Amino acid sequence: MSKNEKSTNQTNIENDKTLTTRQGHPVTNNQNIRTVGDRGPATLENYDFIEKISHFDREKIPERIVHARGAGAHGYFETYGTVGDEPVSKYTRAKVFQDKGKQTPVFVRFSTVVHGNHSPETVRDPRGFAVKFYTEDGNWDLVGNNLKIFFIRDAMKFPDMIHAFRPDPVTNIQDSERFFDFCANSPESFHMVTFIYSPWGIPANYRMMQGSGVNTYKWVNQDGEAVLVKYHWEPKQGIKNLTMKEAAEIQAENFNHATQDLYDAIERGDYPEWELFVQIMSDDDHPELDFDPLDDTKLWPEDKFPWLPVGKMVLNKNPENYFTEVEQAAFGTGVLVDGLDFSDDKMLQGRTFSYSDTQRYRVGGNYLQVPINEAKKRVATNHEGGQLRHKNDKAPGQNPHVNYEPSILGGLEEAKQTGKEYTPHVKGNLVRESIDRNDNTKQAGETYRQFEDWEKDELINNLIGDLSVCDKRIQDKMIALAEEADEEYGRRLREGLEQADKQGTSKNPLGATNAEQAPKKAVDKGHDADPY
Ligand code: HEM
Numbered sequence: 001m002s003k004n005e006k007s008t009n010q011t012n013i014e015n016d017k018t019l020t021t022r023q024g025h026p027v028t029n030n031q032n033i034r035t036v037g038d039r040g041p042a043t044l045e046n047y048d049f050i051e052k053i054s055h056f057d058r059e060k061i062p063e064r065i066v067h068a069r070g071a072g073a074h075g076y077f078e079t080y081g082t083v084g085d086e087p088v089s090k091y092t093r094a095k096v097f098q099d100k101g102k103q104t105p106v107f108v109r110f111s112t113v114v115h116g117n118h119s120p121e122t123v124r125d126p127r128g129f130a131v132k133f134y135t136e137d138g139n140w141d142l143v144g145n146n147l148k149i150f151f152i153r154d155a156m157k158f159p160d161m162i163h164a165f166r167p168d169p170v171t172n173i174q175d176s177e178r179f180f181d182f183c184a185n186s187p188e189s190f191h192m193v194t195f196i197y198s199p200w201g202i203p204a205n206y207r208m209m210q211g212s213g214v215n216t217y218k219w220v221n222q223d224g225e226a227v228l229v230k231y232h233w234e235p236k237q238g239i240k241n242l243t244m245k246e247a248a249e250i251q252a253e254n255f256n257h258a259t260q261d262l263y264d265a266i267e268r269g270d271y272p273e274w275e276l277f278v279q280i281m282s283d284d285d286h287p288e289l290d291f292d293p294l295d296d297t298k299l300w301p302e303d304k305f306p307w308l309p310v311g312k313m314v315l316n317k318n319p320e321n322y323f324t325e326v327e328q329a330a331f332g333t334g335v336l337v338d339g340l341d342f343s344d345d346k347m348l349q350g351r352t353f354s355y356s357d358t359q360r361y362r363v364g365g366n367y368l369q370v371p372i373n374e375a376k377k378r379v380a381t382n383h384e385g386g387q388l389r390h391k392n393d394k395a396p397g398q399n400p401h402v403n404y405e406p407s408i409l410g411g412l413e414e415a416k417q418t419g420k421e422y423t424p425h426v427k428g429n430l431v432r433e434s435i436d437r438n439d440n441t442k443q444a445g446e447t448y449r450q451f452e453d454w455e456k457d458e459l460i461n462n463l464i465g466d467l468s469v470c471d472k473r474i475q476d477k478m479i480a481l482a483e484e485a486d487e488e489y490g491r492r493l494r495e496g497l498e499q500a501d502k503q504g505t506s507k508n509p510l511g512a513t514n515a516e517q518a519p520k521k522a523v524d525k526g527h528d529a530d531p532y
Contacts, residue, residue, distance in 0.1 A: 021048050022055070061327070062362045063117045066162055067128045070111035071206060071259040072326035073266055075315035076103040077133055083278060084308035091227055091280065092219035093419050094339030096135040097310060105134045107372060108315060109329050110206040110262070113145075114165045114174075120255035122247040124201040124462070129211030129233060130331040131313070134376040141335035142231055143355070146203055147196075148212040150296045151189040153435065155350020161186070176466035177474065184477035188297045190485065191444040197466075198451060198459040199241035205261040207272040208240040215296050215333070215348040218283065218341040224420030228281040228293055228343055230300055232307060233274040243458055244465075263318055271316040277307035283424075292437045294345040299443060325372045330359040341422060364388055380412050445485035460492045467493075468500035 019027040025048070033049045035042050042049075064070075081100030082088055088097045096104050111128035112121060127146040132139055152161055164182035167174045183189040195201060203209035211233030218226045242250070250257050265272060279300045281293055291298040319325035332355030333348055342348055359367045365386035367373055380395040382403045394400060399410030451459065467475050475497050483490025 021051060023051075064111075064362065065358055066113050067111040067130075068117045069115065069119050069121065070109045070128065070326060071262050072107060072109040072319055072322075072329060073262060073272075073315040074317040074319070075106050075108065075271070075313060077106050077131075077276070077311055077313045078103045079311040080309060083280070083310050084306070088310060089221065091221055091229075092339040093222045094135075094140075094219070094337055095137050096133055096140060096337065097339075104136075105376060106313060106315075107132045107134075107325070107329060108313075109326060109331065110258070114162070118255075120251050121258040122202060122242070122251040122255065124196060124247075126196070126201075127203055127206065127209055129209070130329075131211075132329070132331055132335075132373075135337055136377060137337040138375045138377060138379075139335050139373075140337045140340060141331040141333070142213055143331045143333050143351075144211050144213045144231065144233070146209040146211060147192065147200065148210075148214060148230075148232065148299055149192055149195070150214050150347065151183070151192040152186060153188055153295050153297050153347055153438075155347050155354075157186065158350065158354075161189075177470040180467055180470050180474045180478060184474045184481070187440040187477075187481055188438065190440050190481045191297050191447060193463075194444045194447050194459065194485070194489075197462045198455050199243055200455075201462075202242040202244075202247045203258075204240035204242050205258045207237050207262060207265060208235055210234055210239060211274065215351070216294050216343040216345045217336075217348070218343050218422075219278075219280075220339055220341050220419075220422040222419045224422045226283045226341065226422055226424070228283050230279045230305075232277045232279070233313070234277060234307075236273040236275065236312075243454075244462060262315075266315060266318045271314050273315075274313045275309055276311045276313060277309050279305040279307060281305055290437060290439060290442065292435045294343055295435060295437070296345060296347050297440070297443075299447075324370070328363055328367070328370045329372045330355070330363055330367050330370075332356050332359070338419065344426075366390075382412060441481055441485040444481075445489065448486045448489045456492075460489075460496055463493055464496035464500055468497060 019030060021027060027048065033042050034046050077096070079088070079097045079100065079102050081098060081102075083091055083097075096102075109128065109130045111130070112119065112123055112125045113128065114125050115123060129144045129146055131142045131144075133142070152158065161182060163169075164178045165174075168178060183193050213231035217229050217231070219229050220226045254260065262272070279302075281300065286293050293300070332352065333342075334352040334356060336342070342352065363370065363373075366389045368379075369388075369390060378395065379393045380398070381393040382405060383393060384403060392400075395412060397410075398412060399407075402409050402411030405411055405413070448456065448459070463478070467478055479490060479494045479497065482493045
């Protein structure tokens with residue numbers, strides 16, 4: 001038999017479509033359980049039925065606590081080897097960015113944030129933009145959003161923020177009063193509210209939106225010198241956002257439109273591409289700026305800190321199975337490689353604990369052995385056990401009896417430090433304080449003034465719609481923030497709310513004006529009133 005000819009036996013195995021149990025037993029009857037007579041009762045020794053149904057009972061894992069609804073795709077990142085006009089090695093030694101033209105496989109998951117799996121993809125919400133780079137030095141995750149800033153600047157506030165944005169714990173209905181109650185009393189959110197209530201809060205789909213790391217990171221070069229960086233993805237397909245009316249029309253037809261758009265584009269070979277840019281700042285406090293470079297509610301002005309291209313990403317393969325790849329994917333801000341580092345950004349540090357913590361609960365302790373999360377390089381650890389561990393992280397030639405370090409008996413050994421170690425000096429009192437440069441409205445005003453007229457109109461109308469059903473004290477706080485940001489912004493919001501008050505109109509969550517939709521509000525009875 002020549003090398004290329006397959007034995008009959010092998011061909012039979014390849015063509016064998018026989019249904020089996022998980023134990024490999026052929027299933028001869030997949031239609032009927034075993035019963036005493038054809039009318040039952042059933043018997044407890046129905047092993048194959050009990051196995052089938054009990055596996056089905058466990059098909060779902062907990063959905064992500066945020067960003068539950070998502071879509072994913074595979075592709076690659078290609079580095080330019082430069083950052084703007086300079087060699088990238090001047091700023092970072094991360095291998096993923098060196099050697100012009102080098103490609104690194106990636107897996108990307110896009111998502112909405114607040115609502116559960118299968119919620120509509122037309123919601124007004126940030127969109128997640130998480131990228132896993134399978135680099136030669138192990139995995140790097142860049143866990144970002146479509147917008148470049150965030151609602152809060154301290155991780156302590158994240159659970160409260162998400163509770164306020166989620167449906168009411170009693171009615172299970174999303175309630176804009178709870179959203180604005182939190183935001184009006186967390187004025188640092190005002191810049192993000194300005195984006196979210198504009199058309200930028202409803203990207204047309206996942207292909208036509210930007211991405212951003214949002215938090216400030218560091219790049220470290222071969223000499224152990226660091227700079228502060230922000231990452232941004234720019235879609236080559238262009239950017240497209242929706243008005244409330246357009247979103248409502250799409251939602252009436254298809255509440256999976258963004259997942260479908262991404263899947264269909266890749267299936268027809270129309271591969272979406274993004275260019276990766278960084279903004280760079282020297283690694284210090286920058287007292288000359290009127291914002292703190294570690295404050296994630298602020299944009300770094302492009303005229304002072306230009307966007308410098310470093311590479312591009314192409315998505316060219318759909319997942320083979322949604323659950324195994326998209327649902328079990330686990331991204332985290334702690335997943336960095338040599339040459340990339342954290343900044344002191346408090347949000348980033350809080351996030352970094354949260355991701356792997358939730359993934360141990362959501363996917364399981366051995367979530368890093370799931371193929372989508374595994375590094376595409378040799379992994380060698382002394383970790384042992386845990387549920388569903390199905391292989392050992394051992395190096396070839398390692399003494400398998402030695403699962404500890406240090407040892408002279410052939411166990412794993414520490415890697416050599418390449419490049420000078422980066423050892424920032426940290427000094428200060430332990431405090432619980434906000435950063436001191438905390439102007440909450442200046443950049444919101446700048447953003448408002450940069451919007452086109454139709455974007456301003458949408459912003460004002462959307463805010464009036466959702467704020468008009470809120471407690472007057474919340475409205476007043478939001479108007480005061482808008483006035484502080486920009487005279488016209490504040491005036492239009494005030495006038496619009498006064499008019500809505502006279503007309504008694506309010507909006508339902510999709511934006512159709514409908515006074516009857518307004519639930520009974522605390523504004524009627526006052527927050528302190530006894531609900532009974
Ligand atoms: C202190 C603030 C934050 C905390 C505690 C936090 C926590 C979490 C948690 C627990 C998850 C679920 C992860 C999983 O189940 O795998 C998640 C997902 C996610 N977060 Fe955050 N987050 C924070 C802020 C942010 C910010 C500022 C961004 C944007 C830069 C962001 C982007 C994402 C994305 C894109 C996902 C979905 C990742 C995926 O597709 O699997 N988060 N976050």
